[in-house]
Amino acid sequence: QVQLVQSGTEVKKPGASVKVSCKASGYTFGTYGISWVRQAPGQGLEWVGWINPYNGNTNSAQKLQGRVTMSTDTSTATAYMEMRSLTPDDTAMYYCARDQAGGWAFDIWGQGTMVTVSS
Amino acid sequence: QSALTQPASVSGSPGQSITISCTGTSSDVGGYKYVSWYQQHPGKAPKLMIYDVSSRPSGVSDRFSGSKSGSTASLTISGLQAEDEADYYCSSYTSINTRVFGGGTKVTVL
Numbered sequence: 470q471v472q473l474v475q476s477g478t479e480v481k482k483p484g485a486s487v488k489v490s491c492k493a494s495g496y497t498f499g500t501y502g503i504s505w506v507r508q509a510p511g512q513g514l515e516w517v518g519w520i521n522p523y524n525g526n527t528n529s530a531q532k533l534q535g536r537v538t539m540s541t542d543t544s545t546a547t548a549y550m551e552m553r554s555l556t557p558d559d560t561a562m563y564y565c566a567r568d569q570a571g572g573w574a575f576d577i578w579g580q581g582t583m584v585t586v587s588s
Numbered sequence: 589q590s591a592l593t594q595p596a597s598v599s600g601s602p603g604q605s606i607t608i609s610c611t612g613t614s615s616d617v618g619g620y621k622y623v624s625w626y627q628q629h630p631g632k633a634p635k636l637m638i639y640d641v642s643s644r645p646s647g648v649s650d651r652f653s654g655s656k657s658g659s660t661a662s663l664t665i666s667g668l669q670a671e672d673e674a675d676y677y678c679s680s681y682t683s684i685n686t687r688v689f690g691g692g693t694k695v696t697v698l
Contacts, residue, residue, distance in 0.1 A: 504687065506634075513591070513692040514626070514634065514677050528685050531589060564633055573681040574624035574639035581633055 471495035473565050473579035480585045481555050488551040489582045491565030498546035499523045502568035504575055505539065505550045507561040515561075519568070520548060555586045592617065592678055592690035599696040600668045608693045610661040610678030616688055618659030622681035625654060625663045628692075629674045637676075638663060665695070673697045 476490040491503065505517040518529030520539040527539045538551045548565055563582045566575035593611040600606040610617065610625075617623055623641045626634035636645050638654035641661060651666045661680075665672055678690040 506689075514628075514679075514689040516679070516687040516689060519687070530686060531684075566634075569636075569639060572639055573622040573687065574636055574679070575626070575634070576636050576639070576645065578633040578635070 471567075471577050473567060473577055475563075475565060475579040475582045478583045478585075480587070483556055483586055483588055485555050485586075486551060486553045487555060487584050488549055489563050489565075489584070491548040491550075491579050493546045493548070493567070496567075498541075499543055501570060503539075503541070503548040504566050504568055505537075506564045506566055506575070508564070508581075509558075509561040512561075517550065517563070522548065552584075555584075557586050560584065560586045589616075589682055589684070589686060589688050592680060592688055594676075594678060594690035594693045596691070597694045597696065599698055600665075601698045602668055602670065604668050605664060605666045606668060606695065608663045608665075608676055608678075608695070610663070610680075610690045612659050612661075612680055612688070614659060615683040616659075616680040617656065617661050617678075619683060620681045621656075623654070623656060623661040624679045625652075626677045626679065627672075627674045628677065634677065668697055670697050 499522045504519045520527045522541040540549045565579040567577040569576040625638040628634040641656045642654040676693045
C-alpha cells in the first residue's frame with residue numbers, strides 16, 4: 470500500500486542541525502510532490518516546505534528560508550528535510566506528506582518524527 | 589504568510605450538524621479552489637477529509653462536506669458522531685506558491 474515511513478526520534482542541542490528522512494513506497498515517487506509539516510507540542514500545524522522529486526524544485530515557508538533544505542534520493546524513493554541552527558522553538562513533530570496528484574492537498578502522511586532541541 | 593483563522597472550538601450533540609469556518613485573504617482562500625481540511629486525533633497524523641474546497645477522498649464519510657464563499661471556507665459535519673471528536677485544520681495554497689494552515693478547531697461531541 471501507499472505509505473511514507475519516517476526516521477526516528479532526534480534530540481539536538483541549540484545551534485545543531487537535524488536531517489529527517491521519509492521513505493516512500495507503493496507509488497511512483499517522482500510523480501508526486503513531498504511537503505514537510507511541523508507541529509509544536511500542543512500547537513497547530515505549520516507548513517515547512519515542499520519539493521518536487523521529479524525536477525528538484527523546492528519552496529519553503531518565508532520564516533524558515535535559509536535554515537531549511539529539502540532534498541530527495543530518487544534511487545531509494547526517499548525525501549529529506551534538513552534544518553540548521555536549531556533553537557528550542559524548533560521542537561516539534563515533523564511530518565512528511567505526499568501532495569495529491571494535480572492538486573495541493575496532502576493525501577498521504579508519514580507517522581511523524583519528533584525533534585527535540587534542548588541544552 | 590499569516591495563519592488562516594479558525595474558531596478555537598466547536599461543539600455539538602450526537603446527530604447534530606456543526607460548521608467550522610476558515611477565513612483567509614484573496615491571496616489564499618479567496619484566490620484559489622485549493623482549500624483542504626484535515627482531521628487529527630490525539631497522537632495521530634492528520635488525515636485528509638476534504639480537498640479542492642468540496643471534494644471528498646475515497647473512504648471519507650459523506651457526512652463531511654466543504655464549501656467556500658469569498659475568502660471564507662467551511663467544513664460541515666452532519667450527523668455528528670463520537671468518533672468525530674478531534675482537531676480539524678484547514679489549509680490553502682497561496683499566491684507565493686506556499687501552503688498555509690489554519691490554527692485548528694477542537695470539535696467536542698457533547
